[in-house]
Amino acid sequence: MALKSADNPVSNAPLKPEEQELALKREEQTALETELAERELRSANLHAELGAFERQYLHFVGLRYAELDELKAQISERLATEQPGNERARKAAQDARARANETKSVAGDEAEQAPRAFKASPEMKRLFREVAKRIHPDLTSDRDDRAKRQQLMAEANEAYGRGDETQLTKILTEYECSPEAVKGDGPGAELIRVIRRISQARSRLSEIDAEIQELQRSDLYQLRSRIDEAQVHGRDVLKEMIAKVEDQIGQAKRRLEGAEPSER
């Protein structure tokens, strides 16, 4: 009959039922943490990519729409001036000016540098996964710790979107050294904590899926998908869009200078 080790009488002792359950739940939690980190990374990537695409679109196409709308407003204002008694023409000029101002405010500043597309390095992705695993707010049951993690997670998302590797490392290190990282004792209490974390993680996974689906339904995503698909076939759709708006700008300029028929 085997004897229990004298210096560690507990090590070979059969696990109590709650300890067995805890071990199983921890395995489940570890697997969920990995999945959650992966899904958060996917969501952060999508946000960052779409954000970068939006900035590119506004810079290359939006600014041109702003120029076109400005010219259209000038044309409408000239028509209204030419027909001082025409109430409809005056109203049309007002509307065109309001539209031009709106487009200009959305398209942003022309002086800004051309934005680049978002592309995360493998190291960035690894770091983000690590951050999501360690500090995800849905992996704690402590109220104060959760609030701190939420703030750090939001900072991590922003840093990832900016491609700021140093900031991601800093967030991770700071949290690891904080007192919130210290775990409590007791298998019963720990089991409850783990079960709650699993439940939170599952709920967050569903939320991420819904967020991703919502993003994929957005017009911005549709436009980017069409551009990406066309690129596979050697077409630069963004360039085509720019050319189209520039052609309209040309027409508007010619009309403003009186070289084009008045009706178009």
Added chain:
Amino acid sequence: MQTREKPGTELVPAGSQGLAVRSAALVVRGLRDLARDSNWLIKKVFTGRTPRLAISGGGQVCAISPPMRRSVQRVVLYDIELSVPTMALSVTNELPISSTDLPAAFSWSPTMHYLVAAWGAWHPALHIFDLQGKMFVGAFGEWRNFPAHLAWSDKGKYFAAASTGGKGSSLRLWETGRFAAPIAGAPANEMGAPSWIETQGYGEEFAEEGSFCGYGQTVFSPNEKLLASVVEIKGDWADDAIVVVDVPMLRKQNVFTAQGHITDLTWTPDGQKIVYCAAGQAYRLDALSPEFEPLPFGAERCACHPHLPLCLCFSSWLKNSAKGRLFLVDLNSMRVFDEYAAEGVVDLRWSVDGTKAYAVTQHGLAYIYEPPLL
């Protein structure tokens, strides 16, 4: 950072970053521009066939829903751009109907706040709906002869109903905003069968042919001071007339006899002339003189731009072709441009700001004209 409210009172930061929506309108614009290779966009707004519909200046269309198996017909509003029904209108004691033969007429108020409708399935009166409050406001203007043509004036100050069907047909005018409901009570003025119209004689065998049938398409001038209405004359070979009356008194200012039946008429943006279509040909008429000229194109429907010298037209046949077409005309140079093949168009309308135009066919196909520089 975005926040979302959790059950209880606690506000916690959301798990995801919200993507900026400021660019949404410009992205949609880019997608639209990408999808089209001409100034026309085509949408299927409804299935089935309904020849009675009216387009609003905000891109909606009101129509009797086509009869479907096991469903009754309703007056339904559709959004043309989104191609979806947005509202079904009903009145008390509405009869379940499944027939395309009942007459119907609709007219949108200039702000699209109200809609006046008449339908053979309803009590014989005009029915007004508050589209923002999504409610039936009330009925007014009971009729014996169906008011097939309804019109609001440009600023919504007047409303006219023109009825057809022989003896008893009339042109009635209401001043709006005099009661709690936008239009109610008896008309401010009414014009019956005109005494000045001469019966166009065809011989005894044609009985009533050539006599007054009623009032047709009716349109207010842009400044709301005049009203032009088609005087319909019975018979395949009869000639309709256009009467121009002052508002609100309905005193005759001009009468003009056209060649053939008039299918549409529209005021030019300056309010000086009327473009009309008779027997498939387009004409331009001086509102207050007998001067007129045939225009160098055929058309059955026409709608002048609200402030530019442009007219959107539809012709059911193209020279040397059986195909119909929509097209634009520069009323200064008479140049035709931006033609697009189309058939069965029953209504045309420019948007209130004049940046777009809509045409809808009896089969629910909508053509949206949206050139970049309007």
